Amino acid sequence: MLLPMKLVAFLFLSPLLSVQSLDPPVNDDVLALIAFKAGLVDPLSRLTSWNEEDIVACKWVGVKCDPTTNRVAELILDGLSLSGHIGRSLVRLQSLTLLQLSRNNFSGPISPTLAQIPSLEVLDLSNNTLSGSIPEELFQQCGRLKAISLAKNTLTGPLPQSLSSCLNLQRLNFSLNCLSGQLLPGLWSLTFLRFLALSDNLFEGDVPGGIEALYD
Numbered sequence: 001m002l003l004p005m006k007l008v009a010f011l012f013l014s015p016l017l018s019v020q021s022l023d024p025p026v027n028d029d030v031l032a033l034i035a036f037k038a039g040l041v042d043p044l045s046r047l048t049s050w051n052e053e054d055i056v057a058c059k060w061v062g063v064k065c066d067p068t069t070n071r072v073a074e075l076i077l078d079g080l081s082l083s084g085h086i087g088r089s090l091v092r093l094q095s096l097t098l099l100q101l102s103r104n105n106f107s108g109p110i111s112p113t114l115a116q117i118p119s120l121e122v123l124d125l126s127n128n129t130l131s132g133s134i135p136e137e138l139f140q141q142c143g144r145l146k147a148i149s150l151a152k153n154t155l156t157g158p159l160p161q162s163l164s165s166c167l168n169l170q171r172l173n174f175s176l177n178c179l180s181g182q183l184l185p186g187l188w189s190l191t192f193l194r195f196l197a198l199s200d201n202l203f204e205g206d207v208p209g210g211i212e213a214l215y216d
């Protein structure tokens with residue numbers, strides 16, 4: 001009986017071993033999130049499940065993985081009273097499609113490197129205390145970006161010109177900031193744009209409060 005038992009144990013353990021030794025990208029997600037956590041303040045200890053000893057991050061609060069790869073696909077940390085800066089370590093989450101950090105107290109400028117997350121489709125940083133201007137780089141590699149909300153922050157300056165090159169954009173919400181300047185004519189040529197909210201800013205001229213179904 002001893003031999004089969006060993007065999008069973010080996011078969012059971014070997015997938016775990018291979019994850020640990022042959023698949024460093026999984027560990028890379030863990031390291032990226034631990035670095036992100038190190039740069040923020042978590043006064044209500046909501047992120048105690050984020051343990052750097054884990055091989056994958058898939059069971060951590062706010063994390064959803066792609067079940068076929070165990071890579072982090074969604075990071076949803078709404079309303080957890082987190083503060084501090086949104087660090088550039090998130091760029092290492094190469095399979096991330098959804099980044100939702102709304103209703104916290106994140107501050108400082110928006111890191112232009114967030115745009116380098118290649119698979120990002122939805123970015124929601126609304127209702128924080130982010131400041132500075134919206135970086136031009138944020139929309140220079142926006143291949144898959146479908147929805148972005150930066151609403152209810154303290155962002156200043158004009159809309160970045162590069163925004164009008166994001167042809168897959170469907171929903172934009174920049175309302176409740178201190179954005180200024182002219183509206184971009186190019187916005188109206190984003191053919192997939194279904195929803196645009198720009199109200200409560202300092203734009204020049206008439207600004208529609210919100211436009212739904214632009215091209216319906």
Ligand SMILES: *[C@@H]1O[C@H](CO)[C@@H](O)[C@H](O)[C@H]1NC(C)=O
Binds near residue numbers: 079103127152
């Ligand atoms: C912003 O977040 C605060 C704190 O979670 C919440 O009370 C408030 O309703 C939110 N405001 C909007 C416009 O979502």
Ligand SMILES: *[C@@H]1O[C@H](CO)[C@@H](O)[C@H](O)[C@H]1NC(C)=O
Binds near residue numbers: 105129
């Ligand atoms: C948010 O952070 C600022 C400092 O960055 C602080 O003054 C303020 O009290 C914080 N607000 C909340 C609701 O935690």
Ligand SMILES: *[C@@H]1O[C@H](CO)[C@@H](O)[C@H](O)[C@H]1NC(C)=O
Binds near residue numbers: 126151152175176197
């Ligand atoms: C835009 O975002 C603000 C703040 O989160 C929210 O109150 C508002 O409903 C959003 N606009 C639309 C039309 O979804």
